Amino acid sequence: MSTTRILTLSLAVALIVGCQSNDELNTAYDRTEAYAEGVPGGAVAETDELLASVTAIDTAKRSFTLKDDHGNSRTFQAPAEMHNFEQLKVGDRVRAVVALERIxxxxxxxxxxxxxxxxxxxTAPLGSKPGMLVADTVEITAVIKAMDSKLRTATLQLPDGxxxxxxxxxxxxxxxxxxxxEVVLRMTSAFAVSVVPQ
Incomplete structure (x- = not known):
C-alpha cells in the first residue's frame, strides 16, 4: 500500500474513530453477513458513516473542527492529500463513510x-470543495493445517508462515x-469524504 493511501486511510480512521481530544463523534454503523448454509466461508460488510458540520478552521495549522448533530465535536489535521483545504468553510456539512468487506x-x-x-x-478537482475516495483490496491465500471438531475451530497457515x-x-x-x-481471504476497504452541498 502506498504512503499516500496509508495517510489517507489514517484520516479515515481519524474521522470515524476520532483523533484529538474532545468528544467522540456520533456515527451510524451497519454490519451485514452473508453465507450459504453448510458452505464454508462467507462475506461480512461493515459501514460507518459520519455527518457533521465544520465549526472552526485554522488554515495555518491545516486543522478543522467538526461537530455532529448530537453536539459532540472533534478537531482534525488535514493531510497534504486533502486538496482544496482552503475551500472548506465554517458551516460546511462533511460526510465521511468507511466501508469494509471481508470475503x-x-x-x-x-x-x-x-x-x-x-x-x-x-481527490476533488482543484478549486472545488475538498473530497477524496480511497479504496484498497488485498487478497491472500491460507492453508487449512488443522481442525478441532469439538471446539469447532480451524487453524490456518498464512503466507508468512x-x-x-x-x-x-x-x-x-x-x-x-x-x-x-486453500482458503482465500479477500479484504476490501474504502473511504470517501465529501462536503455535502447545502
Missing amino acids: VYLRQPGEEATDGAAGVLA SERTVNVRPDVVMKTEYLGR
Missing part, C-alpha cells in the same frame, strides 16, 4: 491464485478432506 471461501481445485493488492486514490485459529460456523460439516485445502 472468505475455499479455493476450488485448479482455481488460479490471485494474491496481491490493488488500490485507488481520487504464521498460524491463526478461527471459529467454524455450526452449520458447516468439518470434513477431513478440507485439511490442506
Whole structure:
C-alpha cells in the first residue's frame, strides 16, 4: 500500500474513530453477513458513516473542527492529500463513510491464485470543495493445517508462515478432506469524504 493511501486511510480512521481530544463523534454503523448454509466461508460488510458540520478552521495549522448533530465535536489535521483545504468553510456539512468487506471461501481445485493488492486514490478537482475516495483490496491465500471438531475451530497457515485459529460456523460439516485445502481471504476497504452541498 502506498504512503499516500496509508495517510489517507489514517484520516479515515481519524474521522470515524476520532483523533484529538474532545468528544467522540456520533456515527451510524451497519454490519451485514452473508453465507450459504453448510458452505464454508462467507462475506461480512461493515459501514460507518459520519455527518457533521465544520465549526472552526485554522488554515495555518491545516486543522478543522467538526461537530455532529448530537453536539459532540472533534478537531482534525488535514493531510497534504486533502486538496482544496482552503475551500472548506465554517458551516460546511462533511460526510465521511468507511466501508469494509471481508470475503472468505475455499479455493476450488485448479482455481488460479490471485494474491496481491490493488488500490485507488481520487481527490476533488482543484478549486472545488475538498473530497477524496480511497479504496484498497488485498487478497491472500491460507492453508487449512488443522481442525478441532469439538471446539469447532480451524487453524490456518498464512503466507508468512504464521498460524491463526478461527471459529467454524455450526452449520458447516468439518470434513477431513478440507485439511490442506486453500482458503482465500479477500479484504476490501474504502473511504470517501465529501462536503455535502447545502
